[in-house]
């Protein structure tokens with residue numbers, strides 16, 4: 001059995017299904033596999049040309065380690081990716097002599113989060129149903145995770161979903177996707193704060209053990225290992241399409257909470273020949289600063305046109321530090337203690353060197369982001385979203401070596417951010433036809449302070465009402 005350990009070294013070892021339902025480890029850390037599963041070059045070669053869901057089964061199977069049968073995993077993956085509007089699920093387009101764009105936004109909520117969330121909801125529902133359990137999910141979002149979670153978990157019998165998003169700091173389309181489902185088990189809360197406040201509250205809820213047990217708390221942020229693992233799949237499909245395992249590739253990833261790019265690191269650990277993983281940040285550039293100086297220091301969050309990356313405390317960086325430190329849980333406890341106390345920590349030299357061995361980092365400011373949107377439209381007739389634009393701006397700056405293909409992850413559809421796209425290139429992207437009517441639906445929304453106690457009370461009330469409803 002593949003077992004999972006916490007980055008803070010003081011939580012029970014768990015198997016896949018328990019890790020998926022547990023969310024944050026009980027010691028405040030993040031779960032990670034004890035050993036990295038390997039895919040042989042022959043297995044990687046065999047992924048070429050296969051349907052996306054089949055590749056998903058091959059990549060995810062070793063992490064599940066028999067806890068869910070291949071047949072069940074295959075059925076869930078096939079159903080999950082049937083919700084995507086592109087036959088390739090995540091098509092790869094060539095945009096330059098050695099540049100490729102991986103379109104991850106053809107799912108129901110037009111962002112890469114659908115890739116993992118559509119599968120995760122099926123996996124969680126399957127396990128909850130088998131165990132005859134119900135759970136309360138509290139998710140923090142800077143705009144996209146929340147919408148994907150609402151779409152994936154709405155109306156499921158065994159789940160209540162509470163979504164915390166930063167009030168007034170997301171796009172209208174993102175908000176409407178979270179507030180108009182009408183599903184009785186979905187509870188969107190607009191928090192008077194920014195994403196980091198929402199994420200801190202979610203982690204605070206997990207760290208309040210009595211509360212987490214009372215409501216059977218689960219998480220579907222990238223805290224949840226199953227989210228990361230489902231995101232590993234497209235690193236394989238895209239690299240294999242370009243010749244892996246016989247050809248090495250780079251990836252440039254628009255980065256906020258570090259989940260997506262960490263999935264690329266996992267793919268590399270599993271045997272995919274990845275040369276560099278390039279972090280692309282907006283002006284909330286804590287990771288770019290950390291790679292440059294070795295000092296991880298939280299600063300004020302700036303609102304940008306790429307709001308989903310308006311993040312300072314980059315949750316999954318903890319997983320990377322665990323790896324880069326040779327899995328030194330006591331070092332991680334000390335760094336995270338320092339972060340909680342003073343908003344900063346200094347990376348030991350060896351850890352910084354290990355991070356730099358795999359990752360590069362760059363940032364694009366608002367003018368560069370706008371200019372990348374304009375250039376994509378004028379030069380190629382492509383409407384790109386601001387998050388993708390951040391990644392392209394960073395990728396285009398690095399022209400040192402064009403011998404290795406660079407795959408730039410395109411994480412959202414332009415129509416999720418129509419104001420920013422129109423301001424940059426004069427064209428207002430239209431929502432796809434299947435979302436006609438979204439913007440005129442009735443919203444249900446509650447505004448709340450960034451107060452963990454108040455949120456706990458609210459979640460408890462949600463959970464009690466749901467239990468009573470289920471019993472009656």
Ligand SMILES: Cc1ncc(COP(=O)(O)O)c(C=O)c1O
Pocket residue numbers: 111112143144145222254255256257258259260261308309387388411412
């Ligand atoms: C559109 C978009 N791009 C990029 C990111 C950054 O991804 P990650 O938080 O996994 O680094 C996000 C948020 O997660 C997003 O919603």
Ligand SMILES: N[C@@H](CCOP(=O)(O)O)C(=O)O
Pocket residue numbers: 140141142143144145146220221222223256257259260308309315
């Ligand atoms: N950008 C995300 C932030 C949460 O990230 P997650 O990967 O941890 O869920 C969002 O759009 O909500």
